[in-house]
Amino acid sequence: MIDPAKVADPGSELIDRLATRVAEVRKKRGLPRRVLSEMSGVSPRYLAQLEAGEGNISVMLLQRVAEALDVRIEALLAEEVPLDHDVQRMAVLFRQAPLEIQHEVRRLLAPQNPAMMRAGRICLIGLRGAGKSTLGRMAGEALGIPFVELNRDIEEHADMPLAEVMAFYGDTGYRRLEAEALERISAKYDRVILAVAGGIVAEEKTYAHLLERFHTVWIRTSAPEHMQRVRAQGDHRPMQGNPAAMAHLRELLKARTPLYAQAEAQVNTANKTVQSSLNNLLAVIANKRFLDPGT
Known part of the structure; x- marks a missing residue:
């Protein structure tokens, strides 16, 4: 349960969101905390504190965790749930596509x-x-x-x-x-x-x-x-x-x-x-x- 005293503190809200997001992505990837620790170089104890909302992690360490989880660092901090990998890749492909292809994609999606x-x-x-x-x-x-x-x-x-x-x-x-x-x-x-x-x-x-x-x-x-x-x-x-x-x-x-x-x-x-x-x-x-x- 989130401490009510933290709710009014934007910093606490960010830490709580980060804790939830890291734990969700790690579990979705099927990575034990020990494996994530080996991949990121961040200690299991530090990762446990991070997922418990108790770790004041540095930007550099957070970047290493994000890379090990194969997500962008902003995806761990964003208020909205980040898009999954396939959708992110589609977004990149869309931005790189010629205008004719972009229009065709919009035409296909618009009726939805x-x-x-x-x-x-x-x-x-x-x-x-x-x-x-x-x-x-x-x-x-x-x-x-x-x-x-x-x-x-x-x-x-x-x-x-x-x-x-x-x-x-x-x-x-x-x-x-x-x-x-x-x-x-x-x-x-x-x-x-x-x-x-x-x-x-x-x-x-x-x-x-x-x-x-x-x-x-x-x-x-x-x-x-x-x-x-x-x-x-x-x-x-x-x-x-x-x-x-x-x-x-x-x-x-x-x-x-x-x-x-x-x-x-x-x-x-x-x-x-x-x-x-x-x-x-x-x-x-x-x-x-x-x-x-x-x-």
């Missing part, structure tokens, strides 16, 4: 618990001007999680503004950089709100990856508000020299609606204040439990 692949990650999709960046940034601040714009990540890694990226790489090259950026964000963050460019939904493989790895919310508004907000951002290109711009925008929105509609939720920002739209987005995230593990 699709929500687990997306838990904690939220992606805002929709045409430019709907409010993705504004709402994403505000929601991230409200929830205490990072907000990332995919195009900003592309700019940082390409070390040039997006306009130069497009001019240098072209549309095909940009789409490749976009897919790579999405992979980076997926690997880096367990909890994040991501905003992506409106055209990502037209790239079948990239969009499939996005839907697999993120809970998605379509931030939408009316065509006139899309145009108005883009112009308010200082970009007059949609109107200059193109009197049919609004008709083109409506056609684009109509064509992409079936793709955007694959999102798990929608937030319509048309004729709403920013605060009202933010409240709606936060309500969607809470009600659908997008940040809950495995949901």
Whole structure:
């Protein structure tokens, strides 16, 4: 029985956990304490004290015990039960595999618990001007999680503004950089709100990856508000020299609606204040439990 006086002491908790972990791994390996002593060079008496939670073992000696047990030293100290050898090896193989193989592994595993692949990650999709960046940034601040714009990540890694990226790489090259950026964000963050460019939904493989790895919310508004907000951002290109711009925008929105509609939720920002739209987005995230593990 653990001494109640130790429970409140983080050091005692660590020693108790270490004692339990060493004993469990040793027994699982079928190693008598005497054999472990011979393999590690640590005395049987010291090992007995260690497994009883009475040994204040040095880091160097603990490393020798870990090596003799064929586990990483952090596995003996971690709060969660460490993964077994086969799973650890699979993790190493996964990290070393090409992206195509990693995607195939995820595709095979995702049906077992699709929500687990997306838990904690939220992606805002929709045409430019709907409010993705504004709402994403505000929601991230409200929830205490990072907000990332995919195009900003592309700019940082390409070390040039997006306009130069497009001019240098072209549309095909940009789409490749976009897919790579999405992979980076997926690997880096367990909890994040991501905003992506409106055209990502037209790239079948990239969009499939996005839907697999993120809970998605379509931030939408009316065509006139899309145009108005883009112009308010200082970009007059949609109107200059193109009197049919609004008709083109409506056609684009109509064509992409079936793709955007694959999102798990929608937030319509048309004729709403920013605060009202933010409240709606936060309500969607809470009600659908997008940040809950495995949901």
